[in-house]
Structure formats: structure tokens, C-alpha cells
Amino acid sequence: MGDTNKTPTEEEIDQASDLRSQAAAAYSEQKFDEAIDLYTKAIELNPGNALFHAKRGQAFLKLKKPNACIRDCDKALELNCDSAAAYKFRGRAHRLLGNWEKSANDLRQACKLDFDEEADEWLREVTPNAKKLEQHRIKQERKRAERESKKAQHKARAHAKERKQQQQQQPQEQKPANDIRFDPEFLTALQDKEFQQMLMDIAKSPENIEKYKSNPKFAKIAEFGNKIGLENVAKMFEGLNRTQAPPPKPEPKAEPKLHDFDDNLD
Template identity: 55%
Template sequence: MAAPMQHEDLLKLKSFIEFVDANPTVLNMPQLQFVKDFVEKFGGKVPAGDFKMPDAAAGGKCPFGGDAGGKGKKPAEASESLSDDSQDEESLSEPESEVELDMEGVIEADNEPPQPMGDSAKAPTEEEADQAGDLRGQAAAAYGEQKFEEAITLYTKAIELNPGNALFHAKRGQAFLKLKKPNACIRDCDKALELNCDSAAAYKFRGRAHRLLGDFAEAAKDLRQACKLDFDEEADEWLREVTPNAKKIEQHRVKQERRQAERKVKERQRAQRRARKEQAKQSANSTGSGAGGAGGFPGGFPGGFPGGFPGAGAGGGGMPGGVDMADLMGLMKDPEVAAAMQDILANPANISKYVSNPKIFNLIKKFVPGGDIGAAFGQAEPPKAGPESGPEPKATKDSADFVDDGLD
């Protein structure tokens, strides 16, 4: 059943109670008189004395995550952190519901020493096999007379003569069931299935033993296999008896697996969210510290270009030529522009490399007083594109440039 409070409110209440437990005199403060009245109403007693904030150096803690020195999270930060993770924490901390099972018929487990299993490697002689068969007949007769201890003794002798017979183990396990010894039965049935994995009797009796121990899911699994190998009315009846509890357990396991998968997804999402917040915080810090440095160039562009880029420092009032700092920062994210600027800052004469690159050249002109790059760097500006001129007109006899060489 969920608490009638929000998860974040419960966390605050828990923090407050822990603080009061360590500093009970805080309840003597007038603002907390209603809490003091509540404590005394139920027989509690608040120590007399004035409350004094614990020393921060001694590890004193204030409620709601602060500290005595007032160095706790800012309210906005705490609220933001809580709002981000409280929902995930609430879902992850919800207690898993318990399965309500019908435990009628469940008995206390037996803890006797293991019974003899014989030597599985022994190959019985024909005479030993016959003797074991006779002993099995006597054991079955004793079982029919409800002499279960005697039946177990006779089956044990038969097993010692012919330990490789799976049915001997299964039938002895059946006798152990009658004596309310399910663990002994399970050991015999395990051995029988080791010798013969298709022994329906072993699955049947082991399933019943699991049921007596309250292991309903295992019981249903074994009894289903027994009915599949060799249908038996008694095994089917036992299966129908354990099926309701088995289904509850199986559904609960599916729910647990789904919750575990959801928990992993939410934990991964929370880690990603925190990583994004940290990255955004670092980016904001980087942007703030780099605002006066124009995209990573130390000090902006001081002295790197002729004119010194007045006003380009961290506290500058503006850029020359009406350049907008935001636009400049955007341009500096262009790898080509950034590389060119680094090259020119290292050696201003390298501007000649970029005379034919309008994107770089026009950007540089904005930072040169008067835009006269030729005067500033000793370089000629790129030729301006003019109207296209056709081929020079051919001289004619009437033109002033015509000279008659007399060769006509």
C-alpha cells in the first residue's frame, strides 16, 4: 500500500526527524511548538534548553540536506535535482509485493542423513539381479501393508544388489513420502532420474515431495513432466492441486523480471540525464570563460592583427567595424575559419594565402582599421571583378595606331 504522501515529502520528513533525534532541543523553538505538542501528546518528553545550531566543522547537519555552515545546496538547485530524480527513486524504492499462497498441507522439512545409494558403477550378476527382484516384491508387499519402514529397508537391500535400477530408487522415494520425509524422497528421485531421465514415477514422487515442502512451482514442473511421460490420474490430481499457487509464483517471477528490467532502464536514463546536465554545465562554464577569448584564441585577438582589435577584450565595449560578437563566435566554429585565424595569428604575413578565399578575407577586413588590408599587412587586396573585356580591337587603316609597312 502506497503512503499518502509524495516521495519527496517523505524524504524531507525523514531528514527532519533524523535532525530532531540528534538535536531534540530544536523543538523548543516557537516555530516548532506544534511538533513538541504532538510528541508530548503521546507521552514523549522534550529536553529543556535552548537550541544551538551544531558546529559545521563537527559535521553538524541541518534538515533537508543543508549544513550548519549554510553551505548546502541552493533551494533552486535542490529542487531541480529532486524533480529530476524523485520520480525514478520512488519507482525504484517501491517494495515488491509478496505472493499470497495457500500453504495448507505444507510440512516441516526432514533433515536426516542421506540414505545409502549403492555403487552406481557396479554391474550386478544374474543371481544378484534375481535377488534384488525378490526383495523388490517383498518391499512392495510391505508397502501395501503400510509397513513403510520395512519397505524402505527392503528397497535399500535391493538397491545395494542392483544400484543401477532407477525404479528401485523411485519406489523407495514413494515410501519416504508416506513417512513425511520429502527431502529423502527428493534424493532418491534425483538418483532415479540420473539413471533414467524418462522415469515418470521419479518425476511424480519428486513433484509431490516439492508440494509438501511448499515449493509449488517446482512441484508443478515435475508433475507436468510426469503426466507428459505417462499420464497418471493421481499425478494429474496432484498437479491440479498445486497449479493455483504455481501460477501465482510464475506470474510474480515475470513481474519481478519486468521490474528489474525497468529498474535498469531507469537507472541508465537517470545516469544519462545527469551526464547531460553535467555536460551542459561544463559547456556553459566554457562559453562564459571563453567569451572574452573569441573561440579559444587567448585574449581574443589582441595585437594579432594590426589595430589590436580595440574593444575585443573580456570587458570590451564592442568590436571594430560593427562586428557582432555572437556572429564572430558562430563563424569561429567553422573549422576552416578557425584554422585560418590560427595560421594568421601565428604569422600575419600568411594572410597572402587567403587573398583568394572571400570567406576568410572579408572576415579579416572587418578587423582592420578602415578595411585597408594592403596597408595593414603590406599585401594587395584581391583584384575586384570588373566588367568582362573582349579581345583588343584590331587596328585598321583609319586608326591612329595603323602603320603601313608597304608590303601589300
């Protein structure tokens, strides 16, 4: 396609312009191969001219070489994004390839930049098929979006169900991390009668804490108290003592009174 970074001299620009005129004449005589060769020479001299690329694309179009036409028009639009000719010929090339939507888009843009009756005629030719394809594509995209949405909802329900099953499989009652009722050291300390008496006394009146501070066993109470508070330790013990207290023993039944049957032996 030529080195587009090349800066042509004035002489090369003039030579390229002459070659372009010769190519146009060959094109009008339907000598499309000759026109392509002449446009190629013009492009080699002045590769930055977008019109040369678009016109060579037009010649390729006449030879039923739509892909070559599209390559030339792409280059023309790279050099000049407002090239109506490049949009026009590329749109026609897409029509030959059956790319109806691309064809309609290019031809519509060509008419917008520089209205051309031929381009407008080509646009009206491809518009019905382009609209059908567009509607079909929109419908397919909607269906695909619905499928993705249902898939996401199904996945979310499956995850929710799995989480629920995991929660149901977990123990109904878990031991709180700061509940000393389940602390082995606390349960062991409860076996000590003096320790129990201290807790019961504190439960009755928190002020009784002061009189036990000199007792060595108070250190263990203070240790548990640092976790949840001394008053709470005592109250917890009071509640624990009630729930774990053995039921009262039933009173023994009175033995039946023995009658003195000797009186009746006479």
C-alpha cells in the first residue's frame, strides 16, 4: 500500500496526480486492471492520499474483489476519517459479502458526509435485510440475557440452599467464646466449697467483693471476672447453681403403725 510515513516531493505529488488522471480514464473505459496498476503507482508516490486508496478500492469492487476493496477503504479511512467515497465503496463491498448491517452503516455514513444518489440507492437496497438482521440480533441478545439471568438466579438459589443446609448441620447451640460456664478451669473451681461460698456471697451483694480480696482463691474469681465482670461471674454461678442443683429428695413415707395384736389373743 506504500509507506504512509513518506513525505512526497512536489514533483512526486504532480506525478501521482497525473497517474490518477490516467487511472480514472482507464476506469471509464472499464479497464479495471489497468486502473488498479495506475492507482498503485500513484499510491507509491503519494501514499498519504486517501482518495487514491478509495479509488483503487472502487476498481477492485468492479472486479468482484470485495475484500481487496475493503482493505483499501480501511486504509483510506485511516488517512481521512471523513472520506465519503471510502464509506460508499466499502459499504458496497460489504453488500457483496452479505454483511447487510455493515453495508447499511457505511452507506448511511457516506450519505451523511456527502449525499450521493448512487450511495442512497444502494442504501435503500440493503436497508430491509439490515433491519431484519438487526431485529433478529436484538431478539437473540434479549434471549441470551434472559438465559444468563435465569442461570444467575438458579446459581444464587443453589448457593442459598447450600448455606441453609450447612447452617442446619451445625450444632443448634454453640458455646460462646466468652461464656465461662464452659471453661474447664471454672468448672473445676466450682468443686471447691469455699470458692462456691465466695461466689454465692458476692451474688447476694457485690459489695462483699472487698472482704474477699485478701483471700488467695479470690485471684481465680478475679481472673474470670476480667472476662465478663465479677458481678456477672457471681450471677452466672447463682443461675448455674439453680439449674444444676439436684432435685429435693422426697420425704420418707411414714411406716405403718404396728398394732399390738396380743390384746386380741385372749
